[in-house]
Amino acid sequence: MLAIDFPQISAALRVLPGGLVPIYPNGRLSLAVKLSKEALLAIRQHRGFAVYVVPFGAKDGLSFGFVSAFFDDADEPLVVRTPLFGDDDTSLALVGMMLAPEIDVYFVDDLGRDRMAYRCTVEDPGSHLQTQEELRLPPQSHASGTDILYWLQHWFGHRTSEDDARAIRVRFAEPLWPEDLAILDVREGVHNYVGSDGYAISMLERDSRRPGYFQERDIAEALRRFMAPQQIILNPFKRGSDKEFVDVVAATGSAILLIQAKDSPNTAESLARTIDRKLRKSQSQIAEAVAQGKGALNYAGTADPILLTVLREDIDLHRAGRPLISVAIVKEIFPSQAESVADLMRAAHARGEPLLILDYMGFSAFAHYATDEARFVTELEAWAKAFVGGSATVEPRAFLVDRYLARLNDGGAGDAGAAGQ
DSSP states (O other), X not given: OHHHHOHHHHHHHHHSOSEEEEEOGGGOOEXXXXXXXXXXXXXXXXXXXXXXXXXXXXXXXXXXXXXXXXXXXSSSOEEEEEOOOTTOHHHHHHHHHHHSSEEEEEEEOXXXXXXEEEEEEEEOSSOHHHHOSOBOOOOOOHHHHXXXXXXXXXXHHTOOHHHHHHSEEEEEEEESSOSSOEEEEOOTTTSOSBTOOXXXXXXXXXXXXXXXXXXXXXXXXXXXXXXXXXXXXXXXXXXXXXXXXXXXXXXXXXXXXXXXEOOOOBSHHHHTSOHHHHHHHHHHHHHHHHHHHHHHHHHHTTOSSEEEEETTEEEEEOOTTOOEEEEEEESOOOGGGHHHHHHHHHHHHHTTOOXXXXXXXXXXXXXXXXXXXXXXXXXXXXXXXXXXXXXXXXXXXXXXXXXXXXXXXXXXXXXXXXXXO
């Protein structure tokens, strides 16, 4: 496992937002794939994934980018778009691996936890890497990166059956370690937030018994990247009551986030559900989380401090002039829901009750792009302003990648980096 055998690689992967990343365990060029638990389970179910080589015209001729597809659903697979640049070593390494007959692939979830690893065959039935002799990669820039991401999305949405047939197939050949891992994480300083058990157990498949239990702890762990343990409260209860206040409190320096989390099982059966059924589940999760968030705001009222109890210990949450922001995090939000989600956020803001609605991977993107708690809140507020201000197609990950590329173009370091989107 990377965490045990190559801890430096594992640590580097934990801070990356996600996507395809070249790594070098034992000096061997290999591929790390960092994705949601849903995408990883889809990959395991299908024993591999597809990489589309997407052509587009560039200044010096024909260029290309990658769209990697993970088929949990035949019509709307989970995808990662990867712009490629000629002056970027990461891009060149990714292209090299797609030209190799065999590669080792390590799969980690959004928190960088090892989930599975395989030696894989790379089968190219006729992609543009095979059929085009003159392909060139453009230099890296904000403008080109944004344009390429848009084109990759547009092209994939209009792909043909012929395009599907020409996609590179990365297929599992043999496992590099046992499948069905359950991880007991006892790393010092990670699970020491208020309300924690001091450890966390996680696995790729999550059945119907308590998927929310794992998601709440994933959220707390993501926040620990840039927040002190005493700023995060897991499962606080209303003082003198058997009713939970919220799932997670994130008390940043400028605002107090009241987080309600809703997840669903991550199983082969859940992946096989129709888009319509997944959509209806998402809508019900949003409605429930928003209602519970409103209940938390009603309990808090104007009280300072807010009286809570955690693991039978009374805690006073001092507001110190900080606004309360309700945050609803659900398993997934589909593009067709964007306008209705924006309407809910607009209505809440009109009532003077700030509300953010994100799917889990949207939240995870903000947590990984943030270098500190101030940046985390600033980016959330900037996205919400763009989203409810009439641009409900502003998807969190695309929004953050665009801001990252803009900082690169302005000469900034770009923070954690953007492996793909």
